[in-house]
Amino acid sequence: MSRIYLDHNASTPVRPEVLEAILPYFADLYGNASSVHAFGQEAKGAMEEARAKVAALLNAAPGEIVFTSGGTESDNMGILGAARSLASKGRHVVVSAIEHDAVRHASDALEAEGFTVTRVAAAANGQVEPGAVAEALRDDTVLVSVMAANNETGVVQPSAEIGAVCASRGVAYHIDAVQAAGKLPIDVQAWQASFATITAHKFYGPKGAGALYVKRGLKPLQLQFGGEHERGRRAGTENVPAIVGLGVAAELAQKELASVPARIAALRDRLESALLARVPQIVIHGAGAPRVCNTSHVSFVGAEGEHLILTLDMKGIACSSGSACKAGSSHPSHVLLSMGVPAAIAQTAVRLSLGRCTTEAEIDRVIELIPPVVQKLRSASPTFAS
């Protein structure tokens, strides 16, 4: 049975160009980037090349890029490290209610440290309104965190507008741009960001490498202690192969921004219109707002989401109910609840996220497979009346 992967928001395959670039850094160019000798210099040079490529993807300067182990660490540094560094100015933080757990739980941790956290709900269309963020600001607010694109719905957030609100009030602004990278242009200048998170494995790079954009002049407190890596901003020997991969992936993503997302969006739209035509009572979350090209978050009302996902997996289609980090739990999504979606409908949500290798034939097969599975689950549901 050939398998169809529609969970690119969870992770993506490492693309061949990236894999090829990484491989020499395991057994041949294995130096420690902090070493003074030739081996060290090779590693350091490769890392700096990657830094420039990542900076270009974000429209930042290379010196503003800190390499991390991935999205969670970057988000933690951008929330915990950032807020702690600003605590002398105030101890109030604003986050949106639709953030990834890496931001949500980091802000919970801030609360435990004595910060006050205000959580701003999304509007029904899945967007966090700049006005709602402005209203949440207080005199002692030091940090705002609103993602660039939501991992579940794919809804693109008004980053530039929120950035303008923050800039006008002199508040630092963290953007979790994990789901935006490779799907839409990220511009930390235009968005007036203070911090921005990306991770390689969401755009065809390897797991284990990410970056935090840190605007020049800011210095989030370190989360771990050790050597003077990353100019004292992040201790720990750099994962050079993965960082090289991150760099190549960033370069390719930027190069393809004008072509690939549009092609993926066409497939996604084809999928959605076919599902709408063939399956009654479905809700496409965030459809009223701009969305990233590849994401479709659909509730098949009356067909329990987790159940549908397992059934589809048995038929070779890999998708998820939302965040991969919550698999095995069928609690309704906090993102959908924040948008005002009733729990019973949120419970039936399935996220289909396409990728650069998704084919038309695969989408056609998915269009054939989903309707009968949904119908079967609905007929078994005691609560569904069609």
Add this chain to the structure above:
Amino acid sequence: MNPFAPREKATILVAMSGGVDSCVAAALLHRAGHTVIGVTMKLWCYSEGPSPARGCCTLEAIDDCRAVAHRIGFRHYVLDMEDDFREHVIENFVGEYMAGRTPNPCVQCNNWLKFGELLRRAESFGCDYVATGHYARRGVDGDGRATLHRAADPGKDQSYVLWGLSQAALAKAFFPLGAMTKEEVRAAARDLGLAVADKKESQDICFVEGKRYLDFLRLRYPERVAAAPSGEVRDAAGRPLARHEGIHAFTIGQRRGVNVAAGRRLYVSEIDPATAAVVVDDEAALYRRTARIHRVNYLSGAPPDGQIAGAAKIRYLHAAAPAVLRPGGPAALDGTTSAEVTFEEPQRAMTPGQSLVLYEGDRVVAGGLIEHAV
């Protein structure tokens, strides 16, 4: 060859707890050529309270199952069934104790979860059977109906906790370990290279640490415990001997905790939920010949025409004793099917809330919950 084995190349959902039994059950079915889908039910989350240092149902158990599935080569999923578990097992457990009865949550879990909701989900996944690591055997009678039998290993037999399966559920149930001894299962686990081969056995209730159900009630349901009416401890003649803090702390036959100074050993012989009275008496008073049972299930799918003679067990570790079951009689208090079971010899401490299971030879023919001993 196991005569009860499913037909060739069935698709079987195997309920996996992470223990050696269910892991071996899944692995053996896969090795026998069936399509195995391993499922761990997420039943009880300790994250919101003090966590007992136990394995069952925890995230570590899920990892153990996934490691076995990966090694052997079948799929494994986690199904979040916490709501079902809370509603049908935990609530029942708490409610029964608060009403002065002694529940068996494993029976409740088998009836509502494993062979209820899980079986329904298995059917919608297109599975032919639900298998578990229970030590019991399933067979077929002359009329083609599914039958339930004791396991080959009498020391491990778990057919007692499976009495509540409907005929339809039994037809879809499969117990791959029914013909094996525990030692054979452990040996099979070692042969298969499973890391769980020597995992410690859990005998207790999976959500209660040790045997301390009272601690569980006090910790998790403090308001229910606080609201329990206090009552009298009386002797058989109705004379008050002491006060107690609530009938949930008592089980028929119990000696400890009675807190009565008497010149002789006294045991709880009756609990009256209506007045919260606990009656204590000599051990001889615990012996009764007849039990009224309710929620009666006849595994054949229909009540018998007349009485059934067999041997009945009144608790998990009870040696089955000769008895006769008569269907019907006075209606059960809760309106379910009732029956009366009379033993040849009086039995000690027939306890309301516990299961009574009637066997004909090694075959389970009926079961029900003890309502009252007469």
